[in-house]
Amino acid sequence: MPRVYAVLVVNNGSEWLSEVLDTLDSPQYPNLDLVVVDNGSADDSRNIIADRVPDERSIRFRRNVGFGRAVAGALKRGDLEATDYVLLLHDDLVLAPNALGRLIEACNQDPSVGIVGPKLREWGPEPIVQEVGGTIDRFGRAERPVEPGELDQGQHDRQRDVLFVSTAGMLIRADMLRALGGFDTRYPAFRDDLDLCWRAWLRGHRVQIVPAAVGYHIGAATRRLRRLGLGRVPRELAERHSVATMMACYQPLRLLWLMPVVFLLAAIRTIGFVATRRIGDAFAIIRAYAWNLVQLPATLGRRRAIQRNRTVTDAQIAWLFAPGLPRVVSYGEAVADWVAGGSTKAFLAEADEAEPGQQQTPSFIRTF
Incomplete structure (x- = not known):
């Protein structure tokens, strides 16, 4: 056994x-x-x-x-x-x-x-x-x-x-x-x-x-x-750790074109949070990227070890990931709507759904 x-x-x-x-x-x-x-x-x-x-x-x-x-x-x-x-x-x-x-x-x-x-x-x-x-x-x-x-x-x-x-x-x-x-x-x-x-x-x-x-x-x-x-909110921790993991695990070519999009999407969400006076959420994203900047030497060290020991390419496990294009399209439409005088609700709702701490708590759990 x-x-x-x-x-x-x-x-x-x-x-x-x-x-x-x-x-x-x-x-x-x-x-x-x-x-x-x-x-x-x-x-x-x-x-x-x-x-x-x-x-x-x-x-x-x-x-x-x-x-x-x-x-x-x-x-x-x-x-x-x-x-x-x-x-x-x-x-x-x-x-x-x-x-x-x-x-x-x-x-x-x-x-x-x-x-x-x-x-x-x-x-x-x-x-x-x-x-x-x-x-x-x-x-x-x-x-x-x-x-x-x-x-x-x-x-x-x-x-x-x-x-x-x-x-x-x-x-x-x-x-x-x-x-x-x-x-x-x-x-x-x-x-x-x-x-x-x-x-x-x-x-x-x-x-x-x-x-x-x-x-x-x-x-x-x-x-x-x-x-x-921990002195941090779930949104900040999830954002900063996702970014650090992507920087360490993606192969160079994929990283070069993906990370600029990641940064752009983060900037859009930050602007949306500021525009809707959700300043705490905006600063959570800013702190997440500031942490990654400070931690960049350590992340690059981890990256070297991970890339040296990997036996599988990004393409071989790409099917495990959800498609990214729908998110980019959704954010693009939301920005266009905002520029035209609409609201930021579309991409903020999507951002909230994706983050920990946003799920409703069932009534039977609230009794604790």
Whole structure:
């Protein structure tokens, strides 16, 4: 039976943490080594962990160091050489009893599959699909294959390759994770899943969504049900990390023509936000690009390593990305309408839909 090293990252999750720990205590998979990381919680999470988790199986950071650094700290505690898989868990996710077994089975059936994730459903009584893998268009905009409030009727139950899966319930081959060097620890939250999975694809490893495995997820950070303690809003983090990942992963020719369009679209959104007096959103985009300017030397260093070790071209995985042309056309029409005296609502609505933190919170989740 494969050995699984599980890392549960906790940040101000006391409302649901006890229930999550209850499911991990069950004997659904006996060969599971669990480490719980308290990532700077300021609520009762620290006391729950102290009561439920032995000291040798827990790590505590005084402040939120970000998901990637929290995972890296936990991996240093474990023996990855003797581990087959690493399971990453958010503190607001409950896996169905058979989910881990289904994820492991998917990896065992095909050695080329390096990362898998479960179908995510809303944590509540109604069978609402939350996520079945993710993608972006060529300019970094997130695309969701699931409609808000979409009922799970088996329409997404085909196991398939995707660009990335969420870190909530992500299962990774341990040897592959070591080869990739783990997460980019500059990313405290948002798009860290995209970055890791994209790099896996470039090394020749496939990423799959396994709908037979189900996880029930609140999505507390995305819905802003808790304070991240990072000093930044989701829009800024998602924007800056998407741009950094594109600069590191795209091949030179594709990068040369894509990035000017990315910058232009960002400028259009910024102007639109200013015109509609959404100054906070405008500054979020400005800060995202300022961060990338400051981080450019580090990003270029990562780029050199990624490009040197890649075995797959951009063209070979282009089918994993959503088409980018419709977005450019939509923005162009919106700008033309604005210049003619119309409003900026068209492209601002699209920008909001693509960003984390804009989803509606179901009523059953609001009770937390």
